[in-house]
Amino acid sequence: MKNLELDLGERSYPIFIARDLLGKADLWCKYIAGRQVCIVTNDTIAPLYLEKLKAQLGDKEVCEVVLPDGEAYKTLATLEQIFDTLLEKNHNRTTTLIALGGGVVGDMCGFAAACYQRGVQFIQIPSTLLSMVDSSVGGKTGVNHPLGKNMIGAFHQPNCVLADLSLLDTLPDREFAAGMAEVIKYGLICDAPFFEWLEKNIAGLMSRDSDLLAEAVYRSCVNKAGVVAEDEREGGRRAILNLGHTFGHAIETAEGYGNWLHGEAVSAGMVLAMALSVELGWLSSDILVRGEKLLKIVGLPILPPENMDVDQFLQLMGRDKKVLDGRLRLVLLKGLGESVVSSEAKKETIAVVLRAAGVRP
Structure with missing residues (x-):
């Protein structure tokens, strides 16, 4: 145990x-x-x-x-x-x-x-x-x-x-894959060695090897518990746990709750957050490529829905709980395992990233 x-x-x-x-x-x-x-x-x-x-x-x-x-x-x-x-x-x-x-x-x-x-x-x-x-x-x-x-x-x-x-x-494969989005998230936001461990062990995890699965759940919980212990009510650092969630929640709301599973929407959202980090010059593109590759191996979407448009995305993101004094705060990356909560991304820059991902103008 x-x-x-x-x-x-x-x-x-x-x-x-x-x-x-x-x-x-x-x-x-x-x-x-x-x-x-x-x-x-x-x-x-x-x-x-x-x-x-x-x-x-x-x-x-x-x-x-x-x-x-x-x-x-x-x-x-x-x-x-x-x-x-x-x-x-x-x-x-x-x-x-x-x-x-x-x-x-x-x-x-x-x-x-x-x-x-x-x-x-x-x-x-x-x-x-x-x-x-x-x-x-x-x-x-x-x-x-x-x-x-x-x-x-x-x-x-x-x-x-x-x-x-x-x-x-008894968990269906689609639900299992959706859960892996949150597992991968911990490696991206605060635990680079865990991300590298996931890259090496992803095949065994997807076959549900008991020992690997126990380790993945344990390390994920250790990471979350550490962040929550520092900031129980999300006054600061805890917000990093929402990497991709502002984009993902917009997808879930637009598509109707349950049509995209939460983990599926978070997966596409994390890719958008990484792409925005690259666009801002904060993250090297090879980290984005590695993140996309791992999510694709799991079987998760890395692109947002084709039927959404940029204005709809931005409007729904503007209702997110992390909006403060009218400013949209996003969890972005400055390196593998190095995350930051930032209001520096302008809507115009976010729109560029959304359009590059196939979202309609």
Whole structure:
């Protein structure tokens, strides 16, 4: 087993990484606050793992909420289903919510935990690669709005994160590839040796070699935990975790949530961010080539949708959470593993990069 702790003082919590953790109740049940437990999952994951999880909860008072699967359902309306169940079952402030699923389930369960009776405890059990290496760690929770992704939410840290690698056995190839976008991101923004390790081991990772996968998840979580420990609420350094996300969120919003998976949109967005870094003279073009090559091997898109135009891109990017005082801040690269949050890129320069990538004028 690999594990680490996200150091946030009194809000610190462990991240466990291994196969078959779901059945090790002695490891994680101690992070349940009281007798009441509400499991939040979706209709894809529930038939696979819900009963196994419930079997570990012994004499706890357990209920479940099975949400429809997909980014399109990450809404306030769907969130109401969680609150309805908690109220109908008379759950009090000692209840513990358990998120059993991917990033959508984790974000919604965490947001519900942040809001219910002004805050209750929760546990993350991510079922996708993307949620294991990114969304389950760091306490960002929330839902989408038709005008912008993740614009409604709260920071609310879990009691623990249980990255059970055996849950990835049932993950479709497309979802696995989408998760690899976030893994590659860590190498680009802050860990050049990890990027080089990925280049050497990408074939084994894509074949889901257990040892390589455990190492990739562990090193990704180490990188994210380190950044979050420095800047829990994204007042500064934590923003580097959003490499490609401002471009990617624009793609997701324009195309309709779920039509492009988050990792697919981030992949195209990271290439745009690297290309903009090259255009500004900050990044050598060979790093862009290496980044594109690795993403292509994984099977991820490196170009944005053909049906978007430059004005639409810029308008949607202008609604991003990183916009400050009307200025668009982007995560860019000044070298492999060297990232910066900058407002220096003018819209005209961004437009040049978008057009070069095939976005309609």
